[in-house]
Amino acid sequence: MRVTRERPAGAARQASSAGRTSGFKRIATGLLMVTFLSGCAVGPDYQTPNMSVPGSWKNADSSTPASVPKLAYWWTKLGDSQLDHLIAQAIESNLDVRTAKAKIRAARASYKQSNASLFPSLDGSAAVTRAKTATSASGNVNTVWNGGFDAGWELDLFGANRRSREAAQYGLDAAEEELRSTMLTLIGDVATNYVQARGFQQRLALAQRTANSQGETAKLTRNRFQAGSSSGVDVANAEGQASSTLANIPTLKTALAASVHRLGVLTGQEPTALTSQLAASKRIPRPRLPLPAGVPANVLLARPDVRLAERQLAQSTAAIGQAEAARYPSVSLTGAIATSATDLGDIGKNSSISWSFGPSLSVPLFNAGKLAAAVELAEAQRDQSFLAYRASVLGALEDVENALVGFTQERRRLAALSKSADSYREASKLSQSLYKTGAVSFLDVLDTDRSTYSAEDTLIQSQVLLTTYYISLHKALGGGWNGDVNADKPEVVDENTGPRLAKAISG
Structure with missing residues (x-):
């Protein structure tokens, strides 16, 4: 339904001063009503849900106290400038x-679009037409000049556009949290692969040293066999053990290359870009203690993936208001001013101007339940977002507890493995001395040598795993990059986008 009031071009002004005053009052009253109604909204108003979390971490100990952790740039505490x-x-x-x-x-951009729907729109037009009418006996050709403006404004009485802007704002917040979440994951992946690469380098160096030593032992055993002072069994055992250790080297080289290749891709380069840069072996980064873990409630504030899920819940809640508002009437104000003249100089004169103004009302009368179903759909999607938020909180708590127990237990395991490696190294030296005196067999020497290599290799793996748990704990707590990140720069900069002759499309 639309009501318009028109004033034809050239009509004489007949309204009195009292009539104009009355009209202005009606307009003012109408604007006040519009202002009041435009404050209305339908649908639920979003409130951050309360999540019950434990007051402390169950798997924390003296090495992981509840003091506030410094999560920004946590990797710098490992003391590795290359990392x-x-x-x-x-x-x-x-x-x-x-x-x-x-x-x-x-x-x-989506937010700007949604925000623009709250404001009036104005379009301008202009045209010139030359025409000869068939009824013209003189055959004159007439020129008609036209110009005008069209305006429209949806009053948003029930908040559909405001809910749209609200949802777009939450969507923008979610996009920013997604960036933070992506960076958190990226930093953890870079640190993990770097530590693993250093671990593979250490294990590779150990395997090469051990294989060289075992190779010398096998050569010496063969020389003794040829001299008649050793058995063929000793030669076979010595050479077999040396070959077994050598067989580990290709596997370690493959794993090292995979870690370096992953680091290349993570840094936005081709896989082998860092091969020469990381060729030199370096120590495995070790965490410093104590390692503050804070309290569980901090996770809700620090984890970007949790904040992302919360913003998505807010966005889906606003979408319910959008769907609900579609079930209510909508009112728009439209207006137009036009001028038309056969002489360009007459454009804009009072006699050539016409205008129209009036509200339009749209009321949904029958849609077979489509709009009601849209509300039900939005509510179900909100419920999904709510459950996803709860799942993200529980998952975050699980990640921290797993990292805490892993870090705590691996520290204990590392201490035991360190003692084990020391003991086996001492046993290897003793067995070599005793073998020379004939107190033990050559098989005992090979057994202690094999046990020493296994203990030292396991020790290196534990060192890598401990630092990996350190990385996992900081990821679980939400630590990451706190510096400025410029998201304004486009990836593709288009050129020559202005008006130009179109090129033929080649098939």
Whole structure:
């Protein structure tokens, strides 16, 4: 239904001063009513849900106290400048991070679109027409000049557009949290692969040293066999053990290459870009103690994936209001001003101007339950978001508890393995001395040598695993990059986008 009031071009002004005053009062009254009604909204107002979390971590100990952790740039505490450089390079160039930045730009544009729906729109038009009418006896050609403006404004009485803007704002918040979550995961992946690469280098060096030593032992045993002072069994055992250790080297080289290749891709480069840079073996980064773990409630504030799920819940809640508002009437104000003249100089004169103004009302009368179903759909999607938020909280708590128990137990295991490796090294020296005096057999020497290599290799793996738990704990607590991240720069800069002659499309 639409009501309009028109004033034809050239009509004489007949309204009195009293009539104009009365009209202004009606307009003012109408605007006040519109202002009042535009404050209305339907659908639920979002409130952050209360989540019950434990007051302390169950698997924390003296090495992981409840003091407030310093989560920003946590990897710098490992004291490895090369790792610091790789993480900074990954934050700058990683493709997942750059994709998340593009999502932020998309969310900002979506918010601007939603915000624009709250304001009036205005379009202008202009035209000139030359025409000869068939009824013209003189054959004159007439020129008609036209111009005008069309305006429209949806009053948003029940908040559909405001809910849309609200949802877009929550969507923008979610996109920013997604970027933070992506960076948190990226930093953890870079640190983990770097530590693993250093571990493989240490294990590879150990295997090569051990294989060289065992090879010398096998050569010496063969020489003694040829001299008649050793048996063929001793030669076979010595050579077999040396070959067994050598067989570990290709596997370790393959694993080392895979870690280095992963680091190359994580830093936004081709896989082998860091091969020469990481060729030199370095120590395995070790965490410093104590390692503050804070309290469980901190996770809800620090974990970007939890905050992302919460913003998505807010966005889906606003979507219910959008769907609900569609079931109510909508009112728009439309207006137009037009001018038409056969002489360009007459454009804009009072006699050539016409205008129209009036509200339009749209009322949903029958839609076979479509709009009601849309509300039910939005509510069900909100419920899914709510459960996803709860799942993210529980998952975050689980991640921290797992990392805490892993870190605590691995520290104990590492201490035991260190003593074990020391004992086996001492046993290996003693067995060599006793063998020379004939107190033990050559098989005893080979057995202690094999046990020493296994203990030292397991010790290195435990050192890697301890640092990996340290990384996992900081990821679980929400530690990450706290510096500025510029999401405004587009990945593709288009050129020559203005008006131009179109090129033929080649098939």
